[in-house]
Amino acid sequence: MSAEFRLPVGGRIDRAKPVRFTFDGKSYEGFAGDTLASALIANGVHLVGRSFKYHRPRGILTAGSEEPNALVGVGRDEAHYTPNLRATQVEITDGMVAESQNRWPSLAFDVGAVNDGLGRFLPAGFYYKTFMWPAGAWAKFYEPVIRRAAGLGRAPQAADTDRYTQRYAHCEVLVVGAGPAGLAAALAASETGVRVILCDEQAEFGGSLLHERDTVIDGRDAEAWVAEAVATLCSRENVRLLTRTTAFGYYPHNLVGLAERVTDHLAAPGSDLPRERLWQVRAREVVIAAGSIERPLVFPENDRPGVMMAEAARIYANRFGAKPGNRAVVFTASDSAYRAALDLKAAGVEIAAIADLRPDPTGAVVERARADGIRVLPGTSVQGTSGRLRIRSASLGAVVGGATETVPCDLLLMSGGFTPTLSLFSQSRGKMAWDEALEAYVPSVSVERERSVGACRGIYGLAEVLADGHAAGVAAAGKGASDGAARRFTVDAEELGHSGHRGITPHRRDASRVKAFVDFQNDVTAKDVKLATQEGFRSIEHVKRYTTTGMATDQGRTSNINALAIVSDALGKSVPEVGLTTFRPPYTPTTFALFAGQARGELFDPVRTTPIHDWAAEHGAVFEDVGIWKRARYFPEGGEDMHEAVARECRAVRESVGIFDGSTLGKIEVVGRDAAEFMNRMYTNAWAKLEPGRLRYGVMLREDGFVMDDGVVGRMAPDRFHVTTTTGGAPRVLNHMEDYLQTEWPDLEVWLTSTTEQWAVIAVQGPKARQVLEPLVEGIDLSREAMPHMSVRTGHICGVPTRLFRVSFTGELGFEVNVPANYGRAVWDAIFAAGQPHGITPYGTETMHVLRAEKGYIIVGQETDGTNTPDDVGLGWAVGKAKRDFVGKRSLARPQMQRPDRKQMVGLLTSDPATVLEEGAQIVADPNAPLPMKALGHVTSSYASSVVGRSIAIGMVAGGRGRIGETLHVPMPGGAIAVDVVEPVFFDKEGERIHG
Amino acid sequence: MVETVAFPPARPIGPLDQRASHARARPAVRMALVPPGVRLSFRARDEAAIARAAEGFGVALPREACRFSSGGGRAALWLGPDEWMLLASGDPDTLFATLEGALTDLPHSLVDVSHRSVAFTVEGPEAAAVLNAGCPLDLSLQAFPVGMCTRTVLAKSEIVLRRTVETRFVVDAWRSFAAYVWQFLEEARREFL
Amino acid sequence: MQKFSGLSLFAKAFSSHKGWEPQWRSPEPKAAYDVVIVGAGGHGLATAYYLAKEHGITNVAVIEKGWLGGGNTGRNTTIIRSNYLFEESAALYDHAVKLWEGLSRDLNYNVMYSPRGVLMLAHNVHDVQSFKRHVHANRIAGVDNEWLSAEECKAFCPPLNIAPGMRYPVLGGALQRRGGTARHDAVAWGYARAASARGVDIIQNCEVTAIRRGPDGAVQGVETSRGFIGAPKIGVVAAGNTSVVMAMAGVRMPLESYPLQALVSEPIKPVFPCVVMSNTIHAYISQSDKGELVIGAGTDAYTSYTQRGGLHIATHTLDAICELFPQFRRMRMLRNWGGIVDVTPDRSPILAKTPVAGLYVNCGWGTGGFKATPGSGNVFAHTIARDEPHPINAPFTIERFRDGVLIDEAAAAAVAH
Amino acid sequence: MLLITCPYCGPRPELEFRYAGEAHIARPEDPSGVEADPWGEFLYNRTNARGPYAERWRHFHGCGRFFNAIRDTTTDFFLATYKVGEPRPDVPARAVASASTGGAGER
């Protein structure tokens, strides 16, 4: 059962491969090589969608990516459902399920179509003028109604499971578009041996040559010429050919984004193939050969199904063997529609008449049409059309005077001439100019290394197009530019002029009562555009935004020039004075997931893990994200919640010994003769006198005086420091240091090396820490006397080299064992085993936070928020006041940084020891003050301390140190909580344990 | 005095040991771990120091940007105008001591970073294509010849990339990023058989 | 001013809409004005409107080098909220939100202010702490902001993926219900129309090329591409171009101008009920009344005046969107554009007098000034009219940088451990 | 994604670089002796020029070097890149792109 409108022969479809698909639940047959649009046309289906605003029935207007009307949803299930696809670009596959959009309950009977009748109340921008009363009604009532009416397709309801990949590529010449111009350019460029990439958004290379019937190039018919060109290109190793690949964006410095559709045209792609692939091509030269598109004519009721671009109809007949109708009226201002009429007539379509806007059309093709018996009506325009779901007739009338005649038809072909496709050129920031002779915008001044060729720069004769492409290919390749440049192609093809029409076509109807569409998809009519100018929207950018013309998914490819002409008319300004709106990427809508590529799930962002991560996972750790690191937060046992686990872990550290993975700490090796001098300048502390073998806590400021980072620093040798930073701060700190070193003090002989990943860091903390470690260590005397608090020794542990720090962030006797990372796990295992007799307990970051808070140690990023000086957070002692200079010193001297009412770090105790304040809660003097209340500060850290036996908290409070002893209040939704301001040390205030 | 207990010598574990042993075979692009070795980061601007380091190391330190030289199982990678990565096998401490000895009194920095990163090869006719799934460099032989090395990026990670023969690259990834880098390339090479 | 209403729309429909007048006048510039505003973005137009409405100063020109509303006002993702951390900021932005609530009726122009709720996602413990601090601070500042659990976030925004195994799991969110969106273009047009009706001259296609100062140092007027225009008071409201305009008066600014990108999807039926922001993974998304998903990306790394940026920035945003909303993976990008935002060192704006007498500046809104439009114009008009700041903008001086009294919303959110 | 010529490594993709703000803002030799206003100026005020702009970049994921560049901020084309310490080169005021980044010009 062959489709009714399928021509018996011809076209590039594969008649041996029938393909079944459904549209709106009905099953149809097409052939491999068909698009959804061509297959529907072959089946006589023209009603394909409903328009955006008025829900008017719409058909298939074009045969390419510029299609504004025939938008469909496609997908066999929700995970594969894609809305708003152009039927003209969808290749059918067996079993494909497609549906129409924006209609309810059905495409043929759509309730939303009442809007069409209400059209007069819905002019451009009507929503700005109404729905303002009563207050709040917009969001509650009107907006939901408007929102439901808008939108086209619907979002898929399930997560897409397909894969997407990306590729960076480089070439000397990228050619976009594989019509005659692009093919000629690619052939010429690749002949020189340089790397060439050729892409075209269509399934096959050839562009407009794929639907030429009688054209002969260099003695071969067009299709054969294309086949040979493609074969030649294929045979060259330096050429990469990408079909179904849209150049969607032209980015700075000749980076062009290509979207390759890899599997959508396959019925059963393997799971290893991506659905789409993003190419980011850096090209030395770009050749844009994007062609041109035919411009619609703006006349009353120009939007009915069955109204089609003339060239598109020709494509359906010649390339797809699909007959777009039985009886056609042709409405044109250019020669090319005559060629379409002739080809369609040859395909069996009756041409009822050609209405030509031009008073006196002449030329070979016009004469041929006349000779062929086609009725040509010069100086005639279409006054309107009839037909509900498909055009039934067109009324034709002379442009000046005369009667109108109603001509029955099921097809109306129109042509307003051609518009060069400038999108990519314009995206490259090239300047366009209005060509008066061509009556078109064409590329004028290039900014990037790029050249446009063929129809996209207004060259339309095929011989010139080929020569232009060839010359550009040679020039872009940059080799032998002079000799090869002028290749001539012998072409036997119809000569066509380049006349056309822009803006409203003349008609005798009441312009205020007819809908003559400019932007089909957004339902913008000529009236709307004129109304906008009447209302003072004079800039073309304003007109665009007020009427939404050009803002639909086709980005005005068929409408912009017509809208521009109407504005130019209304304002009495020339077209170039009115100007164009800005072209932006993407050239055609481009899949979100394509941009994401492989960045999905576990590959969305790297997950950094430590050498001890697996141990923690095996031991049931609950992890937290710190930057992109995973850190063990706590180790629950037997159904403990976080608080129980943390309480147990804290007790273990205070009473016996705990073990903690500190490997994420940033580490920087500072080496060189001037290392100490450099440290002096970068940190607030003084370093000169720090002996090798000793540690010091360092504070780093930004140049504006605010605390940036902190960490313990070990002097390994006179010229070598082992610097640690916060986990999140590591890259920032190293960059900050490099910046000063390279740009301010390049004379210093010192070098910085990141060693964060070199060392696994195992903190062993608690009164039994020494006992646990001693048996494992060789060459280091761990005794209190030999290795006091804040010292560092090198030696071996478990047979591997270690830098052993005696340091404590818990207030207990403690060590931090640094070992080369690959040994981290083994050493951890050994320490854990050795600690068993002492009940060694693994603890995580949450416990670490509680332990340090009990001691009043700050965490940069928790107590600080980028606005604190060292003194604010009780670190005034770490500032080397006698030093001549360090980064941030001058800023600290500013009067505002010394004010007594700055926020200062204090301890906070609730009167009920069981009440744990919420971190981030605010602190006020008077909880009964009216809103807005003046906050004195906020709670930065707050925990239930099992060791102290009550809740403890740290806060930043205005003039806090002067308020010690006062009672302040923390207002909470359930009532204010009174807090006593205390010193921020809650445990072992004398600090004796650390020396244990 | 405390008794030192006997324990089995600590066994090194690399971040990719597991994954690498489970990698699927795909001849178009093979991925395999490079055995752990010594990496020393050497920094100097002083000509004498550079010369002395080369002498001590036994391999010339390239002065051309982004090139490496190799010999006797060792390699020296130019990573910056005053930065080289020295690769060798054996015990890092011994090499460290040798070089420090040779460099006494000369301004320089030498840091053992053997465990900081992990290296693996990406090899086969499609190796460059697979790397280009995440690496934005031109990996053609003209732009990235055999003998070239550089720090660069692979998707959301930094790597050091080096081409040892036409169809073989060595990727050196930060330890904690290695799993990501490996997995990213695994995913990228899925379409190649 | 011609009244806009359902009734007038209905009535005009019967005369084929012939009766609509231009929404604003397009006058020739006069030789001098009492106040010249440089920049006809939302903030500049609002300033002019409130100068006329609240201070009786109607001899005002707003001078615009392009078309009004064509700067960042016309290219932003329209997110409105006031749940800022510091009380100075919260007061400023909440002043704006209160004005948003009555703006359509005040201007007689439907700006489609839609308080559909802004949900800011927390993805790690630090985010949670930081957002809770916001919630508490806002509560006592009288600004609504509430904490939602992950499940509550999902209920509020059904497309949201809250699977615990995500790379950046959703741990909860801070919701401001009064936050939402408004129609960006309508804001510019509504202010333009209302200001014009009160006598303000809006001069488009007129670029300010120099600022003339008298012997006493005070401003005298501006040189423009259409000649000199005198004024004893000049308000610079030129967003991304502030440094350039201020340099014309010899004032160096603590500003850098960066490209900021946004994009929209193809329009779809309503699926997205609110605004969702994730600072941690850089994704900002809502759905417009026309149906596009409106998505904000990050800034490019470098200063630029090109109003576009790199592909990798949009790429990074879309991978985050796909992660948070996997059912949007097959949705498609329709258009991607850029604006130029001027950023201060503490990411808070400057709304103040300047060292030059008669010169005032309103700038530094960075990536987030649309939401402030009415409030900013309102207090800036006060500052210009009275030659002293309104209490709300008093903290937002230029000198705060020199003095180190930063209002650092950005650093407050920074992560370290 | 710009193509940036590192003075050490040659043209490389922007992804390898970090931007580092305006160039040639030298830190005062003795900050403590600097008055409040010039210190504030040093800390925060930037030319933020429209047109050729001297700025700093770091080849972060490359050789690690900071270097200077002149870039036209109205086109994003680089006019020059040069090493830290080298004087700001004389470049034509208008950018037509560096050799590696194009600029076909009028045709």
Ligand SMILES: Cc1cc2nc3c(=O)[nH]c(=O)nc-3n(C[C@H](O)[C@H](O)[C@H](O)COP(=O)(O)OP(=O)(O)OC[C@H]3O[C@@H](n4cnc5c(N)ncnc54)[C@H](O)[C@@H]3O)c2cc1C
């Ligand atoms: C992509 C993007 C997304 C954003 N998203 C949000 C968001 O979701 N929420 C939010 O609150 N904010 C957002 N912002 C920020 C917001 O858009 C701006 O802060 C705000 O619009 C600034 O308004 P304005 O009136 O000050 O500036 P603009 O609207 O930019 O107006 C300044 C005007 O000054 C003119 N001008 C400049 N120089 C001269 C001269 N020499 N002579 C004459 N005229 C001149 C310009 O042409 C321009 O029209 C976003 C910004 C961008 C770019």
Ligand SMILES: NC(=O)c1ccc[n+]([C@@H]2O[C@H](COP(=O)([O-])OP(=O)(O)OC[C@H]3O[C@@H](n4cnc5c(N)ncnc54)[C@H](O)[C@@H]3O)[C@@H](O)[C@H]2O)c1
């Ligand atoms: N009046 C006339 O006679 C007239 C007018 C216009 C065109 N023509 C004819 O059209 C032909 C023009 O040749 P041409 O090569 O310049 O154009 P073409 O239309 O033949 O080819 C352009 C190709 O570029 C592709 N393309 C466009 N944008 C793309 C993108 N962003 N990404 C990927 N692919 C993209 C298209 O799919 C198409 O295949 C000639 O045969 C000419 O005679 C004639």
Ligand SMILES: Cc1cc2nc3c(=O)[nH]c(=O)nc-3n(C[C@H](O)[C@H](O)[C@H](O)COP(=O)(O)O)c2cc1C
């Ligand atoms: C909230 C919002 C929604 C938008 N929706 C659309 C849209 O539906 N279609 C469209 O083409 N552009 C849309 N745009 C983008 C504009 O077309 C335009 O790109 C933007 O205003 C910047 O101007 P420019 O691209 O002309 O420089 C939208 C912009 C904004 C700010």
Ligand SMILES: [Zn+2]
């Ligand atoms: Zn470099």
